[in-house]
Amino acid sequence: DQQVKQNSPSLSVQEGRISILNCDYTNSMFDYFLWYKKYPAEGPTFLISISSIKDKNEDGRFTVFLNKSAKHLSLHIVPSQPGDSAVYFCAASELPDDMRFGAGTRLTVKP
Amino acid sequence: SQTIHQWPATLVQPVGSPLSLECTVEGTSNPNLYWYRQAAGRGLQLLFYSVGIGQISSEVPQNLSASRPQDRQFILSSKKLLLSDSGFYLCAWRPVPAEKLFFGSGTQLSVL
Numbered sequence: 001d002q003q004v005k006q007n008s009p010s011l012s013v014q015e016g017r018i019s020i021l022n023c024d025y026t027n028s029m030f031d032y033f034l035w036y037k038k039y040p041a042e043g044p045t046f047l048i049s050i051s052s053i054k055d056k057n058e059d060g061r062f063t064v065f066l067n068k069s070a071k072h073l074s075l076h077i078v079p080s081q082p083g084d085s086a087v088y089f090c091a092a093s094e095l096p097d098d099m100r101f102g103a104g105t106r107l108t109v110k111p
Numbered sequence: 112s113q114t115i116h117q118w119p120a121t122l123v124q125p126v127g128s129p130l131s132l133e134c135t136v137e138g139t140s141n142p143n144l145y146w147y148r149q150a151a152g153r154g155l156q157l158l159f160y161s162v163g164i165g166q167i168s169s170e171v172p173q174n175l176s177a178s179r180p181q182d183r184q185f186i187l188s189s190k191k192l193l194l195s196d197s198g199f200y201l202c203a204w205r206p207v208p209a210e211k212l213f214f215g216s217g218t219q220l221s222v223l
Contacts, residue, residue: 046213049210051210093210095210097162099205101155
């Protein structure tokens with residue numbers, strides 16, 4: 001039962017352009033959403049999050065949008081940089097205990 | 112500051128052998144602890160989580176078990192490994208109350 005879905009396994013964008021990563025979820029009880037970034041052979045690192053009471057959260061080049069009615073969230077990276085190339089995981093949590101992750105999207109930013 | 116230690120970084124085990132992966136957290140008390148697995152080409156699958164000593168929630172019936180003998184120690188075990196147990200195992204902790212998970216550096220397990 002995959003409660004968090006990332007339907008795009010990969011995304012390739014040009015340096016300087018916008019990267020948009022998408023995520024859908026099925027559990028309406030999720031109240032907190034996060035994005036993690038992961039490099040090979042390393043643990044994921046926290047990138048940005050959003051509470052279910054908000055629809056947008058911005059941190060520098062990263063913005064997360066939440067559409068609760070559609071059960072959809074997205075991560076925008078503007079402008080994209082080659083160092084952003086990694087696997088991005090969407091996560092959702094029904095506080096205070098569990099956290100579910102999507103399958104990940106591999107982002108490649110080309111110079 | 113809080114830190115999480117996970118070892119070993121790499122492990123090669125024959126099919127049918129036992130497994131013990133250990134994870135410890137420093138600098139905090141009564142954290143929530145988690146074991147995830149990333150299989151080749153797949154996402155992060157939640158295996159077990161614990162909200163306290165001796166309290167384990169299992170998400171996926173499988174060949175693995177978890178134990179929390181101390182507040183900041185979380186152990187992943189198997190009596191007999193299968194080929195399908197190969198993957199990248201991640202321990203994580205979460206301060207309570209808080210929203211973020213913090214991950215260890217992971218263990219790459221290859222079962223041959």
